[in-house]
Amino acid sequence: MKHSMDVQFEQEVEQLIKDIRQHYGYDFNGYARASVYRRVKRFLANNHLQTIPELREQVFSDSFFFEGFLQEITVNVTEMFRDPAFFLSLRQNVLPMLSTYPFIKIWDAGCSTGEELFSLAILLKEEGLLDRTKIYATDINQKVLKQAKEGIFSASNIASYTSGYYASGGKQEFASYYVSNYGSLKFDSSLIKNVVFYPHNLATDSTFNEFHLILCRNVLIYFNRELQERVFTLFDDSLVDLGYLALGKKETLAMSGIFSRYAFVDKENRIHRKTG
Amino acid sequence: MRKTPDLIVIGGSWGGIKASLEILQGLPEDYKIPIVLVLHRLRDQEGNLKQLFDKRLNLKVEEVEDKEAVCSGYVYIAPANYHVLLENDKSFSLDVSDLVNYSRPSIDVTFISAADTYGEGVIGILLSGASKDGSMGLKRIADAGGIALVQDPAEAEVAVMPLAAIEAVPTCSVQGLNSLKDYLLSLT
Numbered sequence: 043m044k045h046s047m048d049v050q051f052e053q054e055v056e057q058l059i060k061d062i063r064q065h066y067g068y069d070f071n072g073y074a075r076a077s078v079y080r081r082v083k084r085f086l087a088n089n090h091l092q093t094i095p096e097l098r099e100q101v102f103s104d105s106f107f108f109e110g111f112l113q114e115i116t117v118n119v120t121e122m123f124r125d126p127a128f129f130l131s132l133r134q135n136v137l138p139m140l141s142t143y144p145f146i147k148i149w150d151a152g153c154s155t156g157e158e159l160f161s162l163a164i165l166l167k168e169e170g171l172l173d174r175t176k177i178y179a180t181d182i183n184q185k186v187l188k189q190a191k192e193g194i195f196s197a198s199n200i201a202s203y204t205s206g207y208y209a210s211g212g213k214q215e216f217a218s219y220y221v222s223n224y225g226s227l228k229f230d231s232s233l234i235k236n237v238v239f240y241p242h243n244l245a246t247d248s249t250f251n252e253f254h255l256i257l258c259r260n261v262l263i264y265f266n267r268e269l270q271e272r273v274f275t276l277f278d279d280s281l282v283d284l285g286y287l288a289l290g291k292k293e294t295l296a297m298s299g300i301f302s303r304y305a306f307v308d309k310e311n312r313i314h315r316k317t318g
Numbered sequence: 319m320r321k322t323p324d325l326i327v328i329g330g331s332w333g334g335i336k337a338s339l340e341i342l343q344g345l346p347e348d349y350k351i352p353i354v355l356v357l358h359r360l361r362d363q364e365g366n367l368k369q370l371f372d373k374r375l376n377l378k379v380e381e382v383e384d385k386e387a388v389c390s391g392y393v394y395i396a397p398a399n400y401h402v403l404l405e406n407d408k409s410f411s412l413d414v415s416d417l418v419n420y421s422r423p424s425i426d427v428t429f430i431s432a433a434d435t436y437g438e439g440v441i442g443i444l445l446s447g448a449s450k451d452g453s454m455g456l457k458r459i460a461d462a463g464g465i466a467l468v469q470d471p472a473e474a475e476v477a478v479m480p481l482a483a484i485e486a487v488p489t490c491s492v493q494g495l496n497s498l499k500d501y502l503l504s505l506t
């Protein structure tokens with residue numbers, strides 16, 4: 043049995059979620075609760091708050107404070123070439139097919155601070171597709187989108203980024219893509235000259251274009267099954283026939299209603315293709 | 319009679335693979351309590367863990383998939399690079415947020431989430447390891463009324479993890495692997 047203190051905490055979080063939707067229009071109702079609870083507790087501790095009522099007071103009186111809360115709930119942790127085997131598979135199994143289109147449209151949904159986006163752009167460049175590709179990079183969180191546009195990443199991860207780049211089939215000197223400066227790496231901005239950045243909320247917004255490839259990795263793990271299904275339908279409506287859908291390494295389409303119309307291109311790396 | 323526990327969570331790092339194999343090896347394939355295993359690992363051990371356990375256990379072995387239901391008869395292994403959380407509807411959620419105690423998966427994260435979700439129905443076991451990860455989580459399990467077990471540091475390959483656990487949870491029960499194994503067998 044659950045502890046009564048935990049039960050009370052969970053009830054207060056439910057009310058908080060309802061009131062945030064009312065007050066700010068952000069709908070977290072479909073978010074998987076285990077992570078929400080953990081992040082709320084962490085946010086309380088980091089801000090030296092003891093209780094949800096104390097948190098509410100600030101959240102609803104100070105929109106700047108709410109921004110910080112939003113950052114905490116929408117986990118933004120990301121890296122370049124996360125799962126190099128995925129990027130290698132994209133390079134070998136998907137990009138050659140995309141190259142048959144005169145003009146390619148890609149949606150990077152939940153792009154966070156841009157590490158995944160730049161990794162993708164590097165692949166496209168090396169496969170000769172970057173100039174005829176338009177990428178729509180979206181996230182619920184406007185602050186991370188701003189950072190993504192800058193293309194400045196911490197140099198502390200350079201070793202793992204470099205090995206990830208080569209493991210993903212990298213063909214150049216990785217260092218040719220960035221300039222390093224005081225502990226940070228500034229990536230070549232020409233990589234994102236055909237990228238448009240939009241705030242887009244997968245929980246509430248609709249389809250806005252048609253794409254040949256949609257990447258949405260490590261975003262759906264934060265949603266419950268119902269919201270996941272909404273998002274899968276949204277992606278299904280946004281993909282051309284024979285378009286590709288790439289999910290995170292441990293995210294599955296198998297429980298979804300659209301699954302039967304998709305074939306695995308690479309099961310291990312969760313790359314699917316819309317077949318009918 | 320006490321009711322059967324709902325979940326067993328096991329954590330370990332250095333020496334934890336061997337130790338957990340030893341206590342799980344004898345369990346029957348229809349064992350009634352689901353088991354979640356959080357082991358720190360080196361990057362080059364990725365993937366092999368499932369095979370390693372699969373070969374030696376009667377239970378079914380799975381790497382945790384997001385939103386998968388928690389079922390008996392299974393040993394669930396935390397995947398590399400993800401924290402594992404437990405939802406109120408008895409399913410798993412994965413999480414890629416920051417490392418905790420330099421680790422992802424972190425034992426603390428899963429133990430705390432298990433205690434929050436299952437309350438007194440949790441058995442937490444900390445095994446051999448060179449990290450202090452897990453002791454906060456074990457404390458939470460004990461505080462929620464669950465059962466806290468720790469491998470005897472004297473026989474652990476690396477004693478750091480058991481010692482930290484004993485310090486954090488003085489009321490825990492310290493046992494050798496053989497006795498842990500018998501205990502788990504006696505539960506169903």
Ligand SMILES: C[S@@+](CC[C@H](N)C(=O)[O-])C[C@H]1O[C@@H](n2cnc3c(N)ncnc32)[C@H](O)[C@@H]1O
Pocket residue numbers: 116117118119120121124151152153154155158180181182183186242243244245258259260261264290414
């Ligand atoms: C863990 S990051 C994943 C980043 C990257 N795709 C990767 O795999 O490394 C999750 C991202 O999803 C975004 N996100 C969370 N909820 C969202 C929503 N409702 N709509 C769009 N993006 C969302 C977060 O802001 C965050 O940037």
